[in-house]
Amino acid sequence: MSSTEPTLETLAPRDEITPTVETESLADVPQLPLGKALASLSYVFWIVGAMEMVERLAFYGVAGVRTIYATRSVAEGGLGVTPSKFGWILSIWALFQSFVPVLTGGLSDRLGYKETIFLSTVVKILGYLVMAFFPSYWGFFAGALLLATGTAIFKPGIQGTLVNSTKRENSSMAWGVFYQTVNIGGFIGPLLAGYMRKLAWQNVFLACAAVICLNFLLLLTYKEPGKAARLSRQRDEKARNVVQKSLWRESLNELKKAHVWSYLLIFSGFWFMFNALFDVLPNHIEDWVDTRGLVSWIFGASPASPGPVVAFFIDLNKEGTEILPEGMLNIDAGLIMTTCFLFAWLSGKMKAITSMVVGTLLATLGLFLSGYSALGWISVFAISVFAVGEMLSSPKFSEFIGNFAPSDKKAMYLGFSQIPLAIGWTLEGKIGPTIYGAMGSKEAFARQMLVERGFPADLVAVPQGKAFSTLVDALHQPAWDVTATLYAQHQASIAGVWYIMGGVGIVSALGIWLYGRWIQKRAVALAA
Numbered sequence: 390m391s392s393t394e395p396t397l398e399t400l401a402p403r404d405e406i407t408p409t410v411e412t413e414s415l416a417d418v419p420q421l422p423l424g425k426a427l428a429s430l431s432y433v434f435w436i437v438g439a440m441e442m443v444e445r446l447a448f449y450g451v452a453g454v455r456t457i458y459a460t461r462s463v464a465e466g467g468l469g470v471t472p473s474k475f476g477w478i479l480s481i482w483a484l485f486q487s488f489v490p491v492l493t494g495g496l497s498d499r500l501g502y503k504e505t506i507f508l509s510t511v512v513k514i515l516g517y518l519v520m521a522f523f524p525s526y527w528g529f530f531a532g533a534l535l536l537a538t539g540t541a542i543f544k545p546g547i548q549g550t551l552v553n554s555t556k557r558e559n560s561s562m563a564w565g566v567f568y569q570t571v572n573i574g575g576f577i578g579p580l581l582a583g584y585m586r587k588l589a590w591q592n593v594f595l596a597c598a599a600v601i602c603l604n605f606l607l608l609l610t611y612k613e614p615g616k617a618a619r620l621s622r623q624r625d626e627k628a629r630n631v632v633q634k635s636l637w638r639e640s641l642n643e644l645k646k647a648h649v650w651s652y653l654l655i656f657s658g659f660w661f662m663f664n665a666l667f668d669v670l671p672n673h674i675e676d677w678v679d680t681r682g683l684v685s686w687i688f689g690a691s692p693a694s695p696g697p698v699v700a701f702f703i704d705l706n707k708e709g710t711e712i713l714p715e716g717m718l719n720i721d722a723g724l725i726m727t728t729c730f731l732f733a734w735l736s737g738k739m740k741a742i743t744s745m746v747v748g749t750l751l752a753t754l755g756l757f758l759s760g761y762s763a764l765g766w767i768s769v770f771a772i773s774v775f776a777v778g779e780m781l782s783s784p785k786f787s788e789f790i791g792n793f794a795p796s797d798k799k800a801m802y803l804g805f806s807q808i809p810l811a812i813g814w815t816l817e818g819k820i821g822p823t824i825y826g827a828m829g830s831k832e833a834f835a836r837q838m839l840v841e842r843g844f845p846a847d848l849v850a851v852p853q854g855k856a857f858s859t860l861v862d863a864l865h866q867p868a869w870d871v872t873a874t875l876y877a878q879h880q881a882s883i884a885g886v887w888y889i890m891g892g893v894g895i896v897s898a899l900g901i902w903l904y905g906r907w908i909q910k911r912a913v914a915l916a917a
Contacts, residue, residue, distance in 0.1 A: 426562035426737075427730070430555070433614055434563060437550045438570035440506065440607045444543060446574030446581070447517065447597040448536070449722070453579030453715040455479075456671050456822070458590055459529070460832070462854030466590040468526050469853045472672065472822035472830060478526075479668055479818030482533040487811025489541030502546035502613045509546070510604045513539030517601070521594035532594070544807065548787065553614040564784040565733020569725055576722035579715035583704040644805065653808045655904050656786055658897025659749050660813025662756060663783070665890045666721065666775060669821045670759060674714040676831035677876055677883065679869065680765040681711055712765070720769060724776040732780035741789050742905030746898050748782025751775070753894030760887030763876055821890070829886040834875045835860045 459475040461467025468475070516535030519528060555563040581600075585592040644650050674680075684705065704716025736744040755775025761767060790806050826833060835856040839848055844863050851859050861868050876883065 426559045426734075427566070429559045430563060430566065431614075433550060433554045433612055434567070435570075436607060436611050437547050437554075438567050440604050440611070441547050441567070441571045442574035443603045443607070444510075444513070444540075444547075444574070444601060445571050446578040447513070447601040448540065449575045449578035450582040450585075450593060450597045450600070451517070451520070451536070451578075452667050453671070453718060454582045454586060454593060456668060457675060457714060458586070458593075460672065460854055462852050464852065465854065466524075467854060468524075468529060470526055471832075471853060472826035474526075476668075476819040476822035476826075478530050478533055479822065480815050481530075481818075482537050483664070483814035483818045484537075484811060485534055486537035486540050487807040487814060489538060489807075502550050503608060503611055505542050505546045506604070506611075507608055509539045509541075509543035510601060510608075511539075512542065513601055514598050515539075517594045517598035521591050521598070524591065541807070548806075550614060560788050561737035561785070562730070562733050564788040565729050565736065565780070568780070568784040569727075569729030569733075572722045572725035572729065576719055576726045579719050579722075580702060580704055583713050583715045587707060649805065651907075652790070652904060653805060654812070655897070655900040656745075656809040657812035657816075658893050658900065659752070659782060659786075660810045661817040662749075662752060662813075662890055662894040662897065663779065664814045664817045665756065665821050666718070666772075668818060669825045669886070669890070671714040671718060672822075672825060673759065673829060673883075673886070674717050674768060676829070677763045677872065678714075678717065678765055678768045679763055679872075680717065680768075681869075683712055683765040683769070684710060717765075717768060717772065720772040721776040721779065724773060725780055729780050729784070732777065733784065736781050736785055740905075741785055742901060742908075744785045745782045745789075746902050746905075748778045748780065748785070749894055749898040749901060751778030752782065753891045753898065754778070756887045756891040756894065760884035760891075824889060825886050829879075829883045831872065831875060832856050834879050835871075838875065839863065 456472070456475065457467075459468045459470050459478075460472060461469070463469040513536055516532045516537075516539060518532075519535060520532035523529075523531065551563065551567055552560075578597075581596055582593045585596050644653075687703065704713045704719065705711065706713055736748075739747070752775050755771045755773075755778060758767060758771035758774060761771075786809075787806055832854065833856075836848060836851070839851070839856060839860055842863065857868075857871070861871050864871055
């Protein structure tokens with residue numbers, strides 16, 4: 390190692406480093422070749438990948454359709470609320486899910502990963518059941534808080550296992566393959582939800598509760614890496630009457646380190662942008678994106694008459710004429726599911742900061758393209774570009790923080806990795822839907838046109854989610870013709886939603902680049 394490579398010892402003030410903490414390098418370590426890296430992944434790595442895949446399948450089953458469920462009228466089985474009102478649920482959901490791991494990460498290090506994974510699964514099942522049996526705004530709210538808490542307990546144990554079962558020289562491939570495996574669940578979940586919601590919305594939540602029960606079976610085959618060392622350390626501390634610091638104090642002490650808190654703060658912009666894909670884009674696609682040309686290209690005629698398997702994976706509407714929003718969004722998970730190991734290999738050839746900057750800029754471009762046109766093919770391309778950016782940036786972020794975490798605080802630091810998600814998603818959870826409701830909602834524009842045309846006499850009586858169908862009936866025109874009229878009138882405003890989201894991505898990429906330069910300069914200065 391050259392004297393200019395940054396380490397925790399050079400990055401943090403001397404009083405922040407204790408003799409018992411390994412000073413692991415923040416410098417990039419040469420990665421194993423593609424084949425050797427894949428072969429080096431351990432048995433327990435694949436077990437936790439499978440558990441995360443199952444958990445994500447259930448989670449994205451709800452996440453892929455939640456904004457559609459919320460804004461659908463009560464008559465159609467939805468919650469019948471505005472995007473802005475639903476944004477409060479998303480914002481508080483994000484806050485719980487992302488800040489709780491700051492404490493539960495340390496809990497996993499102390500109590501054991503297997504125990505906390507089991508507990509989290511029970512809590513998440515309860516969340517899905519509450520959503521299923523209490524189909525109201527407050528019922529969904531309560532279910533969301535349970536899901537958020539369960540997810541917060543789940544992630545540190547899973548990611549701590551991953552870090553402890555890999556080495557620096559295969560970490561890039563490990564995180565990339567883990568991300569790829571996870572997105573198998575992220576791909577199937579929305580498809581399952583799309584199928585179930587055609588039957589009844591309650592079935593979506595019941596199916597997700599059933600799916601996550603599979604993790605109880607996987608836990609029977611799970612063996613925690615480093616468990617013997619953890620128990621030995623705890624016995625030694627007990628014999629010496631060592632009083633453990635409270636988790637929150639220990640967490641705060643680690644977070645006070647400049648290279649930790651600044652890194653977490655800078656990456657918050659990426660998660661703001663990332664979550665717009667799930668919280669806002671489904672509504673945008675349902676409102677404006679014309680996928681009829683895609684269906685015609687795939688099947689040669691419309692309405693399509695595919696077999697049940699094809700219809701499931703492409704996620705067509707009941708008439709077979711359009712692709713549902715969750716089907717379009719699944720392009721992201723599908724690409725990651727099939728190609729992430731290649732992008733992990735490519736990312737391993739780059740410096741970590743370079744990979745994150747390039748990935749963030751590509752994801753930003755994907756959002757800009759989403760607002761450029763309502764053509765189905767443009768939307769496909771935009772989501773694909775976003776997926777490539779996500780593969781280059783998101784796994785690298787977790788890998789980076791996992792590598793510089795002290796050996797006895799891996800799960801704690803990976804709990805810290807949820808802080809940027811907390812900041813970004815909490816802000817976006819409220820701001821994103823609110824911006825869309827004001828600048829891009831077809832429901833809002835339909836109400837505006839109803840007022841302009843003078844019908845109906847009592848607009849207040851039109852339920853939330855029914856304004857567009859009321860306008861279609863009033864104009865006696867096909868729905869897509871009315872959509873085209875509204876889009877032409879408000880195209881600049883609709884595009885503005887995505888330019889705002891993309892602007893956050895540009896600022897985030899700049900922050901990541903400046904962080905990389907700061908790390909290098911500080912390391913050189915302290916080493917001199």
